[in-house]
Amino acid sequence: MDSNVAIPAVQEEQVKPAARLRRRRFLDMSDVRFFTISLTAPAQYVLLFIIMFPLLAEVYISLTAWTPTRGGDWTQAYRFWDWGRNYVEVFRDLAFWQALGRTFLIAGVAVSLEFLLGLGIAFLFLDEFPGKRVFYALMLVPMMIVPAVAGYVFWLFFQSNGPLNAIISLLIGQPFTLTWLANDVTAMIAVIVAEVWEWTPLMFLIMLSGLVGLPEDQMRAATMLGATFWQKFRYLMLPMLKPIIIIALVIRGMEAVKIFDMVYLMTQGGPAQATETISIYMYKIAFQQVRWSYAAAAAMTILVIMTILASYALRPLQAPQREVA
Amino acid sequence: MASVRLENLRKEFGSVVAVKELNLHFPDKKFAAILGPSGCGKTTTMNMIAGLETPTRGSIYFDDRRMNDVPPGKRDVGFVFQNYAIFTHMTVAENIGFGLKIRGVDEATIRREVGQIAELLELTDMLNVNAGRLSVNDMQKVALGRSMIVKPRIFLLDEPFSNLDAAFRAYMRGELKRIQREIGQTMIYVTHDQVEAMSMADNIAVMDFGVLQQFGTPDEIYNQPVNLFVANFIGSPNMNFIPCYFRSEDGKGYLVQKRGNARILLDDRRRQLLEQHPGNQDLIWGARPEHLTLHSEPSRSEYLRATVRFLEPLGPKTVVHLELGDQDTIKVIAHPSYREKAGTVQWIEINPKYLHVFDAKTGFAIR
């Protein structure tokens, strides 16, 4: 260092003196605790207002027999107080439980298929090959397509005179005119296909990032020890991917249970109730039958069920939050 | 057990040449080290021996068999990675036994072999511990054990100690050397730490910019460095280098300092050598700090006059930084109780036996 150059001390008039040590006063803005609170306060307030408030309103209404058609503001619902008869009704309502079961069926089948497909496709994209970037981008497009539009596209796709039947006709060499969406079983298949189509890319992305993130040296170490590809897959990749797989399944499961847009645009829950998921069921109760307090009770029941499920599902998610990736 | 021979080995990554025409022969059952700063191509060389990288040109021989086209799993090479590459989802025992498990060895044999290895490495107490929970120090041992259990012909270690704390590193240096002697395998050890290479290896290959600089025993590397790079890289504190030129007066040869007037009298052999050297006006002489002695009186005429600038007391010794001539700094190792003030004039004695002379242009040592 150049010993000839010395830095002059900062003159008092050049700079606001920081040397004067300030003590903390009541509600000092610079206190870290105050800072922390003010960072999270807006979020907490909004959460309370837009989540807690409606939630309470929902509990409140679900305990009455109020609906908009009976007149009066929702705040006046206490005039129709009926001590939770709605909940008894929900428990007796077969359609409710059927819709719930159907939702889990769709979610279960779709998510399993998405996982297997996603993992398989991820292996295809693991190494570099010419044109990979283009194929990769094309692979991602479905998950970015607005679900409502996707619902419409698949509605087109499964029409009796749509492209799917045309392709099948070409393959079997004679006209094939199945009205997919008018048949109980095929409508369900159509809904699941649409769901798988939209969300396999996400599963593919997650699995690919998991595979890419696998520690290279551990794979090399296994190679050096003479392990074959299947041995590496069985003993190293699967166990190491486990946390990521769990997270992917949990998150996709969570989202799949909420399915509404696509089904609504493809089948509106039909034919009859064949593809009626829990969201569509509630939509129908609230807006076609206009039974709001009953819908609120159903919503509360679902909330409780979902919360319990979610709490179990979220547990693996909580712990590996920091370890994964 | 095998010797490793590299012939004209070259590796390019795109336009970058990582290793240039490398010729090396690591003898059987010896401990060899590849030493160099980061990015010198030492790890690439290691990966090529292991088969993790394919050489652009040249051949690799184990004993007399060409190994270029043998896949890594079949080369019978043990590899210890810098970050250990421990399988964190397995226990220590499962880690060590992995190599046997994938070879289809039965459980009982695996357990016995794992037990033996664990004994050797003092891991017996933690065989059932999850490997992800181990300390870095223990991970390192597990990585060693995992490679050892399949009894490879050659052991490759890629900076295995770089993440360890200093005390454990010093301990493991001795341990690894002991283990190598015990199992008698060929070991090739990559490191950027000259202390590790010097203390453990039988042979050291010093590399820089993908080029082999010198290959020899630690003693040769330390006392007869072939060029400035090797001389500077080995030794801590590093060698002193003073730019100088050759002058011959009354039949005597001198090295005269460029930024100052310190003169060193040369013996006849050196004088003749330098007289014939075409670049003898542009030289650098070098001497290791421990080969210099400080005197307070110029009792002999060939002592060099220098002024103390500051001291670095290190406990067992003190490094004295002195100013020689106008701008050259020279370090001398002195007794721990040495406490002269800055500005004191001291006289430096140079042991001619340990004087190195380099050509400043080419960097090569003139011997």
Added chain:
Amino acid sequence: MTRRPTWQIVLRYALVLIVVGLFTFPTYWMVTMAFKPKVEWSTAHGTIYWVPQNPTLENFETVLTEYRGKFFRANQSSALPSIRSSIIVSIGGTLFALLIGTLAAYGLSRFSVDTGDLPWYIALGRLALLILVLLPFMVLWAWLGIIRYWYGILSFTLLGIGADQLIGRLLALYYRGPTGSLAFSILQLRMFPPMAIVIPVMIMWSAFKLIDTWYGLVAVYGVVTFPFVVWLMKSFFDEIPRELDEAAIVDGASNWGAFFKVVLPLAKGGLASTALFVFILNWSDFLIALLLTTRDWPTIPVFLNSLVSSEIGAQHGPKAALGLLAVIPPVVFGILIQRYLVRGLTFGAIKR
């Protein structure tokens, strides 16, 4: 590594082509449909057109101009208002979510020890307790009739925050460990089917006269997408070494100064990606807009739905054209931020 045999390369290419083809076909079908003239729309005439024979922009024109009595019922006008509505509402909701979410994310990233560590039963117990405590007050406020007025809402919310804090403190007395529930409740928010939340929101919104207004929709969008902002931004903030803010503070900046002058500029890229990501979410929403808008502010998906339900099977071309228009922004933005899509959709649990 040793080179792969040729048959593996060929096989992989074949598989990639098949898979990508399958996943691209529906999109392809929509795109071509948007450019097909009416005669090519369906196979009613016995042939199916895989490629538009006479590409036309007629469909776009139809869907973007006012009613001309050609395809749509008289009460339906062009898609332009819905496009405007989608843009305003999506952008507004995004900004709102970013505003509250970024601050909370920074708080959680730097000053919180509780992110995700709170046992779920404690979080749930806390939530249930809060509902039990607040419900009588809500009924009381309703009975008093003040819940419709601003002072009623304000007093109730303040009461709620007070109760929330009190319960938190009480729990802290018996449960030694992390007690903050913000991080967890944010994540849990995403678990509920929106249908279950939206019904009471709708009731409340109609009470506050917020139905079918852009700001009403913006508020809901902001809240619904805010968890994504928190988790995404938190993962970005976590990547910025804490020492940077600390260096700024030691160098003389205030806590806010360190955030705005050092941390936020570094998280610019993340903030932009988060904004695009949240925009895509808002843009894609159907359910909330369906329930909270009627005439003035329907978004594109709602408008599309009204077309589907009006004259089924008749106007494939214009609908596909509108669908194509609706799909362009998310696809373009999605490709732009594909690196962060995974992170966003998995709440930062999986990074890319």
Added chain:
Amino acid sequence: MANIRLENVSKRFGRVTALQSVNLEIHHGEFFCVLGPPGAGKTTLLRLIVGLEKPDEGTIYIDGDPVNDVHPRDRDIAMIFQNLALYPDKTVFDNIAFPLRERKMAAEEIRARVAQVARMLHIEHLLERKPGKLSGGERQRVAIARALVRTPRAYLMDEPLANLDALLRLEMRIELKRLQEQLNETLVYVTSDQVEAMSMADRIAVLYKGVVQQCDTPDNVYNLPANRRVATIVGSPPMNFLTCQVQRMDGQLHLVHSGFGFQVVGSDHPLWDCLCRALPAVREVLVGVRPEDIRLYPERPTEVIAFPARVAVSEPLGAETIVDVQLGRDIIKVITPPTQYFAEKQEVWVAFDMAKVHVMDAQTGERIYTTGAPEQLQCILPGTCA
């Protein structure tokens, strides 16, 4: 211009105690090193001084003012973080100017001061670059410049050289030392490298598990270590310890090791007193000898008393050779000159420099006594004691 004092400072993170009743006084203008292994609480100590953490107990004084409740920015102390914490999106100039801008200094003045500091540290040519484009050493200088530019009351440095390669570290070490001499400011330097601490510090505080083990000059820390921890942390290779039984026989005090022993000479000797007073409790002591205070002889020497031993491994380092010697049940490390060659398994004779022998309590590790002259403790050969 600051005098920093810590009084009974403790800091806990959850159940982990990072610092335990630390009492330190760092004088004005002092180069003060905090030395300790990773996890010893060194960084926490710095963060407490600068104000990024608040102590759970105790008080921190700067120039006599208690500062526990003072915001870090009002303490006017510069800190260089281990990862340097350069703002990666700002140019070098803006990085250095940041503290001045935060103090609302005029733009002219800022430019002048930054230029001056840059000249001093030889980084003028880098001012327009971003930190990502700099080498490790250059980044180091920028971080120092950012601290220097505002002439704070004290500098804190957290292992600033840990990420540099060996040669550069050597160079920066010398520069730092000279810089501090030139500035004559208080500098608290945290490191886990004992060579850095020994070579640079005016005083060293050795920290282990949150407790200050010893706080003294480098010479004293090296030559009179307070306990076994300090002796192990300072010095490379660390001090050798030989476990010895204390035995009193026929008016003689012996320290008996497996295979040899020491005799305490003269009952008027302080060590004798120390041991006798503690004798019923202390049955075992550790005799500590540094590797450079041991000599190896290939043949039995006549001038000193030596013990037979066997070479385990020898590690030539060029300037010296470290030889691991099996002595009784212990392996000790000995530094020998490179001119001496010892083969593995060779029989050798070990002699200690009896003027530099430390005696420590085997239980607590506390130092009992350090001999200053060879007469105080003498070697005795096996067989001459029980």
